Amino acid sequence: MDVMPRWVDVVLVPLLSLIIAFVISALVILAIGEDPIAAVNLMVTGALGSTYGWGYTLYYATNFIFTGLAVAIAFHARMFNIGGEGQAAIGGLGVAVVCLAFPWPHWALALPAAMLGGAIFGAAWAALPAYLQAKRGSHIVITTIMFNFIAAAVLNYVLVNILRPAGQMDPASERFPEGTNLPTMHEILAPIGIEFSRSAPLNITFFIAVIACVLVWILIWRTRLGFALRAYGHSEPAAVYAGISPTRIIMVAMLISGALAGLMAINNVMGEAERLVLNSVEGAGFIGIAVALMGRSHPFGVFLAAILFGFLYQGGAELALWTSIPRELIVVIQALVILFTGALDNMVRMPIERFFLAMHRARKAREAGSAE
Amino acid sequence: MTDQAPAIELKGISKAFGPVQANKDISIRVMPGTIHGIIGENGAGKSTLMSILYGFYKADKGEIFIQGNKTEIPDSQAAIRAGIGMVFQHFKLVENFSVLENVVLGAEDGALLKPSLAKARFELMRLSEEYELNVDPDALIEEIGVGMQQRVEILKSLYRKADILILDEPTGVLTPSEADHLFRILRGLKEEGKTIILITHKLREIMDVTDTVSVMRRGEMTATVKTAETSPPQLAELMVGRKVLLSVDKQPASPGETVLEVKNLSVTDEDGVQRLKNVSFTVRAGEILGIAGVAGNGQSELLEVLGGIAKGTGEINLNGDAIDLTGKHSDGQTRRARGIAHVPEDRQRLGLIMDFMAWENTGFGYHNDERYQKNSLLMDNNALRADTAEKMERYDVRPPNPKLMAKSFSGGNQQKIVVAREIDRNPDLLLVGQPTRGVDIGAIEFIHKQLIALRDAGKAVLLVSVELDEIMSLSDRIAVMFDGQIMGERDPGETNETELGLLMAGVTDTETAA
Numbered sequence: 001m002d003v004m005p006r007w008v009d010v011v012l013v014p015l016l017s018l019i020i021a022f023v024i025s026a027l028v029i030l031a032i033g034e035d036p037i038a039a040v041n042l043m044v045t046g047a048l049g050s051t052y053g054w055g056y057t058l059y060y061a062t063n064f065i066f067t068g069l070a071v072a073i074a075f076h077a078r079m080f081n082i083g084g085e086g087q088a089a090i091g092g093l094g095v096a097v098v099c100l101a102f103p104w105p106h107w108a109l110a111l112p113a114a115m116l117g118g119a120i121f122g123a124a125w126a127a128l129p130a131y132l133q134a135k136r137g138s139h140i141v142i143t144t145i146m147f148n149f150i151a152a153a154v155l156n157y158v159l160v161n162i163l164r165p166a167g168q169m170d171p172a173s174e175r176f177p178e179g180t181n182l183p184t185m186h187e188i189l190a191p192i193g194i195e196f197s198r199s200a201p202l203n204i205t206f207f208i209a210v211i212a213c214v215l216v217w218i219l220i221w222r223t224r225l226g227f228a229l230r231a232y233g234h235s236e237p238a239a240v241y242a243g244i245s246p247t248r249i250i251m252v253a254m255l256i257s258g259a260l261a262g263l264m265a266i267n268n269v270m271g272e273a274e275r276l277v278l279n280s281v282e283g284a285g286f287i288g289i290a291v292a293l294m295g296r297s298h299p300f301g302v303f304l305a306a307i308l309f310g311f312l313y314q315g316g317a318e319l320a321l322w323t324s325i326p327r328e329l330i331v332v333i334q335a336l337v338i339l340f341t342g343a344l345d346n347m348v349r350m351p352i353e354r355f356f357l358a359m360h361r362a363r364k365a366r367e368a369g370s371a372e
Numbered sequence: 373m374t375d376q377a378p379a380i381e382l383k384g385i386s387k388a389f390g391p392v393q394a395n396k397d398i399s400i401r402v403m404p405g406t407i408h409g410i411i412g413e414n415g416a417g418k419s420t421l422m423s424i425l426y427g428f429y430k431a432d433k434g435e436i437f438i439q440g441n442k443t444e445i446p447d448s449q450a451a452i453r454a455g456i457g458m459v460f461q462h463f464k465l466v467e468n469f470s471v472l473e474n475v476v477l478g479a480e481d482g483a484l485l486k487p488s489l490a491k492a493r494f495e496l497m498r499l500s501e502e503y504e505l506n507v508d509p510d511a512l513i514e515e516i517g518v519g520m521q522q523r524v525e526i527l528k529s530l531y532r533k534a535d536i537l538i539l540d541e542p543t544g545v546l547t548p549s550e551a552d553h554l555f556r557i558l559r560g561l562k563e564e565g566k567t568i569i570l571i572t573h574k575l576r577e578i579m580d581v582t583d584t585v586s587v588m589r590r591g592e593m594t595a596t597v598k599t600a601e602t603s604p605p606q607l608a609e610l611m612v613g614r615k616v617l618l619s620v621d622k623q624p625a626s627p628g629e630t631v632l633e634v635k636n637l638s639v640t641d642e643d644g645v646q647r648l649k650n651v652s653f654t655v656r657a658g659e660i661l662g663i664a665g666v667a668g669n670g671q672s673e674l675l676e677v678l679g680g681i682a683k684g685t686g687e688i689n690l691n692g693d694a695i696d697l698t699g700k701h702s703d704g705q706t707r708r709a710r711g712i713a714h715v716p717e718d719r720q721r722l723g724l725i726m727d728f729m730a731w732e733n734t735g736f737g738y739h740n741d742e743r744y745q746k747n748s749l750l751m752d753n754n755a756l757r758a759d760t761a762e763k764m765e766r767y768d769v770r771p772p773n774p775k776l777m778a779k780s781f782s783g784g785n786q787q788k789i790v791v792a793r794e795i796d797r798n799p800d801l802l803l804v805g806q807p808t809r810g811v812d813i814g815a816i817e818f819i820h821k822q823l824i825a826l827r828d829a830g831k832a833v834l835l836v837s838v839e840l841d842e843i844m845s846l847s848d849r850i851a852v853m854f855d856g857q858i859m860g861e862r863d864p865g866e867t868n869e870t871e872l873g874l875l876m877a878g879v880t881d882t883e884t885a886a
Contacts, residue, residue: 222750227732227739234725240681241714241722242737243704361388 004356010301014294014341016348018308021340025333034325046318047311055185055200056317059272060284061310062202065209066264067288068295068302069216070257074140075297076220077253078233083129083144084261085285086151087122091262092269093158094121096173096276100163104179111182114270115208115263122262123255125151130254134247140254148285159278173276182271205267212260213299219256220299229253261285293342305341312337377440379404379536379567380425385434387420394420395431396591402536402584404439407558407568409578409599412588413611413812414783418571421588422538426458427451438536457529461541463521465513471524472496472509475531492531499530503560518666519550526557537561538569543577547666548840548873555581575604576841587611612813622824625848627656629691631832632678632801637686639673639856647673648684649856655801660823660833662847662864664840666876670856671836672717675805678834679714680707681722691800708737713794715787717805717836723790724778731760731774734793767792768818784815795822801832808842820846840869854878 026036047057067084074081081087098117104110129143156171163173185202189195196202220226232239232249239246268280287309294308295301316330340348378401387395394417402408412418423429425436427445436443438454445451451458465474472493481488493509500507505523513521522542529537539558543551558568558581570582578585579599586596587610595610609615632655639648648670655661665671676682680703688695690710696702707714716722724733735744735756743759746752760774769781769788778786787807794802804823808816823846827833837843843850843864850862852875859875 218750222753224739224745224751227735227751231725231728231736231739234727235721237681238722238725238736241679241704241716242739243680243706243708245703 004353008352008356010296010298013345013349013352016352017340017345018337020348021333021336025336028329028332029325032325032329034323039319039323039325042322043311043315043319046322047315050197051185051195052197052200053314053318055197055202056314057307057310058185058206059200059202059267059310060313061306062206062209062267063264063284064287064291064306064309065213065303066260066267067284068291068306069212069288069299070260071288071292072295072297072299072302073216073220073229073260074253074257075292076226076233077229077249078236079133079250079253079257080141081126081144081254081257081261082141082289083126083147083151083258083285084288085281085283086144086148087125087258087261088264088281088285089148089151089155089279090125091118091122092265092276092280093155094118094262095265095269096163096176097121099176099180099270100173103177106179107182110180111204111266111270114180114266118262118265118269119259120262122265123259125262126254126258127251130251130258133254134250152279156278159276163276171278175275176270180270181274182266184271201272203267203271205271208263208266210303212263213303216260217299225252261288290338290342293338293345308337309334376404378402378437379439380569381437381440382421382425383435383437385421385424385431385436387424387429387431389420393591395424398434398588398591398593400586400593400596402567402569404535404567405562405565406583407562407570407581409570409572409582409585410588411572411575411578411585411607411611413573414810415812416588416611417591418588419540422458422540422569422571425451426456426538452532452534455533455535457526457532457534457537459522459525459529459537459539459542461544463525465521465524467514468512470510470512471507471516471527474513474524475509475528479532495531496527499527503530503557503564505557517550518545519547519553522546522554523557534566536567536569538571540571541573542570543572543574544838545667547876548869549877551577574841575607578607579604589613608813614814620820620824620845622846623828625659625827627659627848628830629657630654631657631691632834633687633689633692634678635687635689637674637677637684637688639670639677639682639684641673647856648677650686651853651856651858653851653858653861655832655834657800657832658827658830659848660827660835660846662843662850663834663836663853664843664850664872664876665838665853667838669853669876671838671853672805673856674853675714675717675803675834675836678707678712678803679716680704680712704737705740708797711800712803713797713799713801714803715790715794715805715807717809719783719786719790724786726779727777729775729777730764730769730781730789731757733778733789734760734763734774736793738793738797763792763796764789767822782812783810784812787811787819788815791819791822795826798829799831801834802826803834803836805836806838807835808837808839840872844869844872852876 029036029039047053067088070084071081094117095114098114099110125147129140129147132138132143133140159171159173164171165174182203182205185200186196186198188204220230228244229249231242232244232246236246264284269276273280291302291305291309294305312334316333319325320327320330380402382398382400385395385398398421410418420429424431425445427447427450430446436445443454445454466477472489475496476488476492496509499505505527507520507523507527542554546554562568572578582599584596585599585602585607587594587607589611635652637648637651638646640646651674653661663671673682677684678688683698683702685697688697690712695710696706720726725736728736739751744752744756757774761772764772764774767788769785778789807819807823811819823833835846847864850864850867850872852859852872854876855878859880862872
């Protein structure tokens with residue numbers, strides 16, 4: 001609606017959705033006999049009250065930025081890539097292969113190579129569903145979700161049978177060489193005199209994620225490819241009329257999407273675990289969907305939503321640690337946020353739209369009245 | 373006649389959709405036993421008004437009187453009970469039911485179908501005979517022509533004992549002869565005392581068949597006049613609010629070299645149906661070739677193949693060089709590079725992206741153009757916006773705001789954005805489909821002038837339109853299509869609507885001669 005100011009659309013509506021989700025969460029917490037105020041306190045101090053908390057919050061956010069951007073860019077081409085989970089897992093394999101292949105002398109050399117490895121593996125994993133969609137019309141939602149399971153199985157096989165060092169019980173690769181260890185936020189900030197928690201996993205990848213947001217924004221709104229991609233996303237028949245090839249757009253959009261999801265691995269695999277373990281993605285691929293929905297597929301929105309979900313993750317962990325609120329309830333809170341900001345967006349939007357419409361009409365009537 | 377109660381009287385009807393006031397304080401009296409025309413541009417509020425009368429919408433304000441009694445019409449059932457029947461622009465028929473079943477559908481007498489059908493068959497025969505509808509009750513809808521389907525819609529209303537019949541743009545899908553047949557039926561119904569409301573945007577139909585005509589403009593009823601006491605120019609002026617030129621002002625064409633040569637072009641659609649059958653023709657520089665025909669006879673497919681949207685077989689030469697019809701270079705980008713511009717039939721589906729802003733739509737299809745690039749990586753959106761602002765100025769797009777979404781413009785202004793984009797490329801060949809469909813009269817005049825100007829600049833124009841008037845007044849040569857074939861070519865100066873109408877109905881040259 002043109003009568004609704006832009007800030008209402010991008011700020012007020014998500015904010016209201018969020019508040020409703022939190023209010024209902026509070027009611028649930030009350031219902032199980034806990035104090036919601038204390039719970040909020042604990043979540044905020046746990047996630048944002050110390051550099052340790054921030055270190056975790058932003059570490060999770062980094063994961064979600066990559067997977068959120070992956071979903072967002074596919075959304076712009078009207079494709080629902082729910083295979084971020086599998087693409088990130090296979091991306092992890094790519095990062096591991098690069099890190100283990102060579103005794104890297106310094107992380108500054110290893111990082112670009114690992115990024116390339118993660119991106120290529122992730123993109124390759126998205127390429128098959130994309131090709132099936134473009135050429136055979138197999139629905140991308142179905143194929144990408146199936147590829148998540150295949151990815152898990154592939155990873156399982158590779159870790160158990162190939163990458164696991166002899167004699168190790170754990171289905172995980174060996175530790176990456178020292179030269180691949182990324183600088184943590186502590187190491188980055190110490191030289192300039194800022195004290196940052198030593199144990200938090202936040203590392204240099206966060207900055208790469210921020211740069212990725214900017215690059216994705218440029219790609220979508222400033223390049224020919226982005227133009228074609230959005231055109232295809234809005235109307236396939238019109239895109240064909242303009243001579244934009246649907247096959248090309250589907251392939252390119254999914255390759256970029258898969259590459260972004262795969263890039264997440266430099267944060268969790270290379271930056272944090274420093275080896276490849278089973279289930280390293282931990283659902284970040286799915287959170288990316290919620291992040292993209294809440295961020296309205298805009299890179300800046302994705303950035304903010306990723307931080308919110310990082311906060312929920314870290315705050316939730318603290319909550320589970322210090323109170324008798326069960327871990328499952330944290331998932332409920334996260335689900336409520338997803339539900340209200342993503343699926344039930346219209347529930348909040350419609351009344352607000354109607355309100356602004358009524359205001360608009362009243363203003364018009366006044367103007368008409370004063371004109372006479 | 374004055375002491376007789378009007379069949380329908382509307383008093384002060386108002387209806388708003390969000391910020392749009394679709395109907396503003398409309399009052400109208402339709403006398404029984406007359407044909408009352410309602411004319412107005414697209415978006416003037418005609419359809420909204422009729423939807424209120426038929427119970428689809430509830431008016432915000434106002435009263436409805438039927439045969440002098442105040443009547444509430446909350447839904448279409450109530451409208452039917454009040455004796456109102458409606459024939460929609462898009463028919464509401466079940467394709468694989470017979471005529472009889474369609475007529476009975478929704479008006480069954482009881483749980484068992486058989487008695488209803490038997491009764492209906494008798495009634496149907498009587499009605500069909502009485503009003504010369506010539507409908508076979510056992511024919512399947514999918515097997516009968518459009519004109520016949522329309523008569524089934526009329527029968528449905530009559531079977532439900534409608535005294536008042538509303539027809540919404542009834543001739544849009546008909547050939548001229550079918551339209552004439554329809555008008556004969558309408559006159560017959562009038563003589564039987566039925567009241568008919570005819571909604572249309574075609575002045576000729578109003579003049580031909582109505583007794584009284586009401587003109588709507590921007591949601592308001594601007595005038596109600598006796599048809600005999602008015603003229604097309606006067607009605608057009610009432611519709612638009614200013615004087616309009618109804619005829620197209622043009623000099624004789626001076627055609628040059630052949631620009632487009634089409635040889636044995638065929639198209640088969642996804643279902644395996646052959647839509648275009650060995651079509652051959654040429655278009656020369658400096659002329660407009662008009663393709664006439666009833667919608668759905670292969671014209672759309674012709675434009676799609678030429679524009680690079682669909683694939684086909686055969687041969688197309690542009691300025692003497694072959695054009696790729698099936699391979700890698702059969703897409704719209706290559707066509708544009710070769711100098712073919714295309715104003716598509718359906719601007720909302722093909723020509724524009726409704727959720728793109730005007731400036732993005734100006735670059736649409738030409739986004740790889742040199743002048744819209746900042747460097748090899750980035751587009752120059754500022755240049756594109758400036759170009760759009762300039763085009764909007766020159767092509768009189770209102771409001772001239774490049775940052776407005778395409779969907780916020782009226783049909784006419786949307787079309788002007790497309791026309792500006794395509795014509796301004798100075799193409800060797802312009803493909804135009806239904807250039808003025810859903811476009812207000814003021815914009816029609818403007819778009820027609822642009823097409824003539826392009827022709828006079830020595831370019832080739834291929835015009836496809838279902839509006840025979842448009843074809844007749846713009847074309848330098850006319851080709852008529854029927855069932856995927858070209859039935860014949862005519863000189864507009866030496867033909868008439870009757871002859872073209874016969875060709876449109878599939879009667880070939882030889883048959884006409886005989």
